[in-house]
Amino acid sequence: MPVLARVIEASGIPTVTVTMMPVMAEKYRASRVLGVQFPFGHAFGEVGNVDMQTHTLRAALGLLASATGPETRVDLDTAWPGDPKQAYKDWQPSEPSPIVAHSLEQIRQARRERR
Amino acid sequence: MAVDSYAFLPRAFRPMYEAVERHDHDPVWADFDTPLNGARIGLLSSAGIYLADRQEPFDVERERREPTWGDPTLRIIPNDVTQSQIDATHLHINTTDMLADMNVAMPIARLNELAADGTIGSVSPEHYSVMGYQENGAEVWRITTGPEIAARCHASDIDALILAPA
Numbered sequence: 001m002p003v004l005a006r007v008i009e010a011s012g013i014p015t016v017t018v019t020m021m022p023v024m025a026e027k028y029r030a031s032r033v034l035g036v037q038f039p040f041g042h043a044f045g046e047v048g049n050v051d052m053q054t055h056t057l058r059a060a061l062g063l064l065a066s067a068t069g070p071e072t073r074v075d076l077d078t079a080w081p082g083d084p085k086q087a088y089k090d091w092q093p094s095e096p097s098p099i100v101a102h103s104l105e106q107i108r109q110a111r112r113e114r115r
Numbered sequence: 116m117a118v119d120s121y122a123f124l125p126r127a128f129r130p131m132y133e134a135v136e137r138h139d140h141d142p143v144w145a146d147f148d149t150p151l152n153g154a155r156i157g158l159l160s161s162a163g164i165y166l167a168d169r170q171e172p173f174d175v176e177r178e179r180r181e182p183t184w185g186d187p188t189l190r191i192i193p194n195d196v197t198q199s200q201i202d203a204t205h206l207h208i209n210t211t212d213m214l215a216d217m218n219v220a221m222p223i224a225r226l227n228e229l230a231a232d233g234t235i236g237s238v239s240p241e242h243y244s245v246m247g248y249q250e251n252g253a254e255v256w257r258i259t260t261g262p263e264i265a266a267r268c269h270a271s272d273i274d275a276l277i278l279a280p281a
Contacts, residue, residue, distance in 0.1 A: 001161050001247065001278055001280040003249075003253050003256045003257050003261060004159065004245070004256055004260065004261045004264065004278065005278055006143050006261075007256075007257060007261030007262060007264075007265055008159075008261060008264055008265045008268065008276055008278075009143040009144065009145050010143045010145075010265075011145075011262070011265035011266075011268070011269065012145050012269075013145060013265060013268045013269070013273060013274075013275065013276055014145040014146065014147040014274070014275040014276075015145075015275065015276050015277075015278055016275070016276075016277055016278070017278045017279075017280070018277060018278065018279045018280075019279070019280050020118075020120065020123060020280075021120040021121075021124075021132070021280075022118055022120055023120040023121075023132075024120065024132060024135065026137070027135050027136070027137045027138060028138055029137070029138055029140065029141075029142040030142070031142060031143060031144050031145070035118035035120070036118060037116070037118045037119055037122050037123075038123070039123045040123055040124075040207075040208050040281060041162060041205075041208040041209065041210070041212065041213060041219065041220060041281050042212065042219045042220065043160075043219070043220055043279040043280070043281070044218060044219055044220065044222045044225070044279065045219060046212075046219065047212045047215050047216040047219055048215075048216055050218075050225070053218050053219070053222050053225045054222075054225050054228065054229070056222075057222050057225045057226060057229065057277070058229070058234070060277050061151060061156070061229070061234065061235065061277075064147050064151070064275050064277075065147065065151045067147075069144065070142035070143070070144040071142050075116060075117055075118040076116075076118070077116045078116075079116070084122070084123075087123065088123050090209060090211075090212075091123060091208055091209055092125075092208070092209060093205075093206060093207060093208060093209050094209070097182075097206045097207045097248065098178050098179050098181075098182035098206060099182045099183060099248065099250070101182065102182035102183070
């Protein structure tokens, strides 16, 4: 996503990135970053929680309007309303993604070769 | 509250992200000089959303065969889309909540409400959807997908784009 943000911003369209990993957006030197401590796949909030989604969106728009220079980060002061442990489980896919499965296999292979 | 970027990340993944160096390229910047209540806003999500009845799903079968590849193509989501029209393909997140309420990742309904109450000027006639996992595909994003989104933003007179990685 930082790749797209840079290309779009360079064309003259201002961008604001709403992200669960603001530290990574900072490393890629994104222009405007709104950090949210929400489970992956839920950048704007809970299912059906209109107030939470609107609050996040308003914060993104506020940052858009207030930032005066690149690499501006604001963190949303909203905690995930549900049980974080359950949310941690719920956002993950039912089976490891191909790259995770591939990486795990490489680690296992390396261990086998060391024996 | 300072956001903990690793709060919802499996612990085993953390070193991989921490190892990423801060880029030495200069940041890019475009001024947002339109009053918010006159601005046209669009959305870009990497949650893998597509229109079930008229668009191809993102190619997760190839990703299963080639784990370092992610489908780098673009789907256009019209602003008048309804929840029942969308589906999502993404092998890195559970899409159940998104399929119940797309606004968790792509808040089109919320954005239209903010246009109706005068917070923003208007909503883009279209929004942009990609699928977030990219490694080998990121170069296609830089050369093809990104410029295509940018050109469409200009054609739709968008004043700013809100990006939401999934």
